[in-house]
Amino acid sequence: MKKYISPGSWFSIEYPDAWHEFEDEAGSFLFYNPASWTGNFRISAAMDKSPDFARNALRDELAQYADAQLVTIGRHEFAYSHETFQEGDEWYTSHFWVTGKGQMAIYATFTCVKGASADEAKQVLASLCLMNPAKPQCHEVIPVRLMEVAVINHAYELTQKEVKQALKKDFSSVDTATGIAHMQRLVDEGKIKLNPSNIERLALVLGCFLTDEMDGVEWVSVVDGGREYPALRIGERVVNPTGQLASHVATQGKCDLREVYEGMVK
Secondary structure (H helix, E strand, O other): OEEEEOOOOOEEEEEOOOOEEEOOOOOEEEEEOOOOOOOEEEEEEEEOOOOOHHHHHHHHHHHHOOOOEEEEEOOEEEEEEEEEEEEOOEEEEEEEEEEEEOOEEEEEEEEEEOOOOOHHHHHHHHOOEEOOOOOOOOEEEEEOOHHHHHHHHHHHHHHHHHHHHHHOOOOOOOOHHHHHHHHHHHHHOOOOOOOHHHHHHHHHHHHHHHHHHOOOEEEEEEEEOOEEEEEEEEOOEEEOHHHHHHHHHHHHOOOOHHHHHHHHOO
């Protein structure tokens, strides 16, 4: 099982190793097995000022659907209902669960082929842990979330654009040494200022080069109290490329991207 902690540390779940996170509408998190589809699992959370928000969400669910019932899964009581629908020539069933605590309500759905088991989804819900966003206390490393993937991709795309515009050089297909040299030139010529946002961006691009060049290096998401950021798992180590580059610039008073890159694997 893999662990997922929602952005802001609202809740955590454990989900099957074969499942992956996929893009969904804002505030909703979608998981399924892309190699052998068994169903789409979605989960979202909502917060309100009322201390009875979760209790009212369950009550509303039970009142709205005639077949809704209270069920206990793991540590939580859920309002459960389901509906069956046709899409093309196929029939599907959507299972709905609502739970929560105090000011936070959790909504989960699992849509699968009609007649298929929803046990996978129930196993995930059994692992559900409700957290306190006002006092985040998680200190964990989890598989990289789409939120961090978006930050990494944006850093790479922005740097690629700047290299092409300023140096008239390709960036997407170059080798690591050439790519780092292009970035170093932009830094040395003052085209990329060493402010915190650009330090993060350069560091993430160095991480992209590292994942491409070395087997066994992968992106992860670090949830450390109120801080959440992308990092690299290199063997048994977790390396924060942004922290490494920021520390280098602060202590050396300069930016040697090659030195920082090589230091990540030592």
